[in-house]
Amino acid sequence: MSGLGIWNYVIFIFLMMAGLYMVISSTNLVKKIIGLNVFQTSVFFMYISFGYIDGGAGPVLAEGVTLYSNPLPHVLILTAIVVGVATTAVGLALTIRIKESFGSIEEDDLHKMDPSI
Amino acid sequence: MNDHLILRVVGKFLIPYVMLFGLYVQFHGDFGPGGGFQAGVIFASGFVIYTLLFGLRSTQQIVSEGFLRVISASGVLIYAGVGVASMLMGGEFLNYNVLAANPIAGQHIGIMVIEFGVGLTVASTMTLLLMMFAERGLPS
């Protein structure tokens, strides 16, 4: 089981790094935001795995169930998902304005227009 | 989407059920998965479908942006208001126990009202977000 657990975490880290790489290396602003989302989602997986118990039911009380998984990470991640979508919305709004005032959403183009960006 | 007649008909038919489902999720959140946030998003998707099928202007005739802003702010105020009420009634901020004679009843009232506040803010803000994004996309 522990081997499987480690395998889980390794994939989460892979996803995290794929997201982070997308954020840092893409020049397109929309792509950056997608990357941010991927990055954050993989962190959410990590949290939920922290609260997972083998054979534990979802934390909704039911007859005859004694083992529940940990509700606290779920609560935290609910909040974090909301934060993520809020950031996404503001980021996309900024992207629209950047497109309207610079005519491009490619970081390279923006940099060419104004080296200080 | 005038040329997608079938889509329009089916979509229009589904919208009330989607919103009903949103209400179900809102008030069933105590017993199963769901709650104010999810309900708000689902309720907002009713407006999303309408906007997609019939255009932004039609949606704006149903709900104005100003109205949505009021709702969005009032959700926050309702939530914080529960906290203030519990402070005024002698408990800590957001201590629902003091809201009723019996702590359990107080918790029920508190959770119900704040979930309602969450639902209001989320539903209105999500609709508002979509409307603002769609507005920018229309040819001016």
Added chain:
Amino acid sequence: MLTHLPVLVVLAPLLAAPVAALMRGAFAPWVVATLVSWFSFVCSLLLLAQVSDQGVIVYSMGGWEAPWGIEYRIDFANALLLVLITGLASIVMPYARLSVRHEIGDERSPMFYAAMLLLVLGLCGMTATGDAFNIFVFLEISSLATYTLLAMGKDRRALTSSFSYLVMGTIGGTFYLIGVGFLYVMTGTLNIADLAERLPALSDSATVRTGFAFIVTGICLKLALFPLHLWLPNAYTFAPSAVTALLGATATKVAVYILVRMVFTVFGVEFSFVTIPLSDVLVPLAIVGLLSASSVSIMQPNVKRMLAYSSVAQISYIILGIGMGTAMGLTAALLHVFNHGVMKAALFMALGAVSYRMGGTDLKHMNGLARTMPLTFWAFVIGGLSLIGVPLTVGFVSKWHLILAAMELGWWPVVVVILVGSILAVIYIGRVVEAGFFKEPEDSTRREAPAGLLIPLWILVIANIWLGIDTRLTVDIAEAAAAQLMAGGVVR
């Protein structure tokens, strides 16, 4: 009512922000914002008094006691920070009226003030809370408000600067989240005091160390420590003046506070400076950052940008103090957090007044300012002297303590670096002063900034001098805070 003080500080802007957002025109929301920030300021002052009377104040949200619910835990360090944030907010808000009308326009003012209130709310919430995850939530509130406010600048580059801050800030916030997750999985708690109790037994764990690394890196992104500071200069340069004044003075300071709280309270001095050689990382970065940012700021043609780089340098001083890992160093760091907030706000407000009259903040706009806008200019000069660290100003107090702390450790090269940093500050402030006194203005008619800008500005300038002469208040509190933090801060 006094028992509710910790939450009232945060609650007032929380209730006011939605109300302000719904108002019409520019005047009503401004009144609301100003009154609310004054109210919060009074609350924080009372809170500080309460802390010095009764020691640590604990307030359990929802009546659920600590590890299960969220608690607010106020000691000297956060009381001091709360006074700084709300105090500066209550000075910047009155100041904002004219500059917002000038830079934002009446139409968007209500939402602008609401965003300012949300920023204050987020910063206060981060400072007051005693829960590691609650910090993240309020961090994101303040960040979202910041992204919005930064994008309000007139220059179109404000948008790109805001976007890059959004990306960096989100990465920083997520790093912090990863770190807190690692701590949670090892201890099962999110409460800071509880974490502090449980972590020492786990100092060997690779997971805890990784958590530490991620938390520190995430916060350092937010506080713009040297190699991670790239978002800051543009953000400060293109933001509206009122926003720059509030942000430049408070946002990074709160991040510093979170760093201090994490390093000293949660992980403890033992873990942070002995098990993990934090000093070996922070001190070199701070020194390089200090020298490079100061040098870069000398070359800036835009005074606002120059001050932004100087902010990076000043943050390096603070990090230097933290990196020493001693009570003296921490005292100096906390002092500088407070004092730098006061002086940077004054400087940015003075620049806002210049931009209000002259239409820009380039060096050429400063020409002959001593004649055209003498009051504004003298305010700038005093702020600048404070930045350099001239005696009788606040800047001197904190630098003096920093030098004392370095000498206590026998770090003579660091003392030299601090002095060199001050000399560099003399050069970059000197350029502006030279332009103001000796260059000919294009139009030498006297056009002082309006009283609405000058009065708040001069209140801060007087605070600069007063706190520089009467050092008892700040130094005592900072020393008490440092003592509490060094002791682990877990005072049950």
Added chain:
Amino acid sequence: MAVSGMLVLTGKGNKMTVLDILSGILLLAGCSLGVIGAIGLIRFPDFYTRMHAAGVTDTLCAGLFFGGLAIQFGLTLASAKLLLIFLFMLFTCPTSSHALAKAARHGGLEPWTKTGSGAAHNMSQEGAKS
């Protein structure tokens, strides 16, 4: 995951009733339809044929599958919910398939023919964008 899962489903039941067998048949039929549709999605030469494979099987596959599960759940709220989901999909799946096909036709995507297969393959994204 709960240990109190449905015993029959996990194969730990001691007796197989007629209903179990029926539900098994429904499940297997549904799933094989799903796989067939997916294979079609991969193997067929152009969009319209793929749509034929996927769109046609999709609803029936879901219907059979839900029917199988509903038998397992018995006459409870769960079966009612399954029925609701099925009804929802019954309306939406064909609708979206129809809309998609129509959009593709309007977008200028030509059906594949044995002789003119090149046309379909030239239909790159740039072409479809118009």
Added chain:
Amino acid sequence: MIVAAALAILVAMSMAIVRALLGPTIYDRILAINLFGTKTVMLITLIAALAGRADYLDIALVYAMINFIAMIAVLKFFEYGSLGHAGSDGQGE
């Protein structure tokens, strides 16, 4: 039996992903995503049955709904280039 069902769904999902990644036209991707969505709904109902929780079926319903909305949004974007557009009749423009 249930294992076979789960396997079948997973295989179908993986094929849908392959089609979504390969394209070649954008319509193929949309179709693949639609198929993927319905298979996800089936997977969720399967998980709900495994856990014996009727509550989880609500989530399957949300999936079906989101799938439909995303579908309309994609089509709308694709045909009209904007989400707020009313359509070819120009109503309300």
Added chain:
Amino acid sequence: MVLEHLIDISLLVFLAVISVALLRIKDLFAAVMIFGIYSLTSASLFMVLAAADVAFTEAAVGAGISTILMLATLSITGREEKTIERKFKLLPLLIVSITGAVLLYGIRDLPPFGDAGNPAQVHVAPRYIEQSPVETDVPNIVTSVLASYRGFDTLGEVVVIFTAGLGVALIIGRRRRLPSKKEASSHE
């Protein structure tokens, strides 16, 4: 239990494949759609990990709202990512490798996956599970923790949403478009 692991592993592999595809794809429209698949898959993964509420939210938010907002953005900004010559970027790769290596170091000492005796499962959480029916009488523990025990976090969450709405309204809200903007956008 084998079946759940099977589903778990398959979903993880799907996610890994999708994330690589997202990195490589050039058409932003396709990227957004594939991101939709990513969200749906991640929501299924949350279901497998017994987090129904999270799956609910992720499906509604990630696959629903985020995707639609991204599509709305693309309808304004255009859907092609500029094809630049693929420069080999050393710095991002370096940063990512270092971060990944630190994380891999960090998971060495993690408590065993899914064990009921982990510190996180024995310290704070049991109170929620045992006392929540008594103290709040709400069967869904996630709701009771969300709304009561950690209600202040949720207040923060609502404020976050409100802030996002306010921010977007300030940034792209309806107002007269300035002619200078159009000039600026026309010179490309």
